[in-house]
Amino acid sequence: MYQNILVATGGSPWSDAAVAYAIAIAARTGANLRVLTVLVNPGIYANPDVLGGTEFVVDIVEKDGQELIARIADQAGQAGVRCETFCRWGGVPETILHTAQECSSDLIVLGSRMLSGWKRLRLGHVANAVSAKAQQPVLVVKRPPE
Template identity: 30%
Template structure:
C-alpha cells in the first residue's frame, strides 16, 4: 500500500475532535503527507441564535459564525504541528458537517479522511445518523474513525 499523500481531518472544537486531529497529524507526519483540517459551521443571528445558545450551552460555538471556526482551526493547527506534521492547511466551511467534510475531501484530493467516533454509538446517532457513520458511507475514500470518546 502506498503512503497517504493528503490526510484530512474534521474538527468542531470539541475535546474529542481535537484528539482526532492529533491522531491524523501523527499519521500525516509518519507518511510525510499534507494535513488538511476542516471545520464546518452554521451561523445564526437574532432570536434564533439566542435560543440556540441557550439550548446548546458549551456547544454554542458551532452556530455563532466563522470567527469561532477560525479559532478552532488555529488551535487544531497548533496541535497538529505539535505532533510533527509540517505541511498543514485549514479551511472553515459554512455547511453541515458531513456534506462539508465530503466536499472538502474531494476538493483537496484527500487520500484519507479522519473523524472521531463521537455520536457513533449513541441512541441519537443510531436514529438520526452520526457524522462518523455518514462520512464513512458517503466519502468514497478511505475513512479512519478514531476512538476519541
C-alpha cells in the same frame, strides 16, 4: 502511504482525539494535513435576534471556528506537519465530502462518541454519513477513556 489527510473537527473531545490521530499519522507518513471545521448556521440552534442579531452571532461562530483551526495548525506545526486549514459554512457531512474531493484527500479522519447500548448501533450522524458516501478510507476515532 498517505499524501493528503483531511481531519474534520468541531472542537469536541472526540474531535480532539481525531485531530491527535491525524497529526500522528501525517507526521509518520510525511502527508499533508488538511484541517476542516464546518460552521453551521446558528439560526438553527438559537434565535439570533435574542442573542444580538444574526450578523453578531455569525461573526462569533466564524471567529470561534478560525481560532479552533489556528490552534490545530499550531499543534501540527509543532509536530513538523504541513497543514492547510479550512473554515466553511454548510451541511457537515456534505462539506466534509466536498472538501475531501477538492483536496484530493486519500484519508478522512473523524471523531465519534461511539455510544454504548442501543445507541452504539449508529456511529453518529456525521461519521455514518461520511463513511457511507466517501470515496476514500475513513478513520473513525473513539474518544480515549478518561
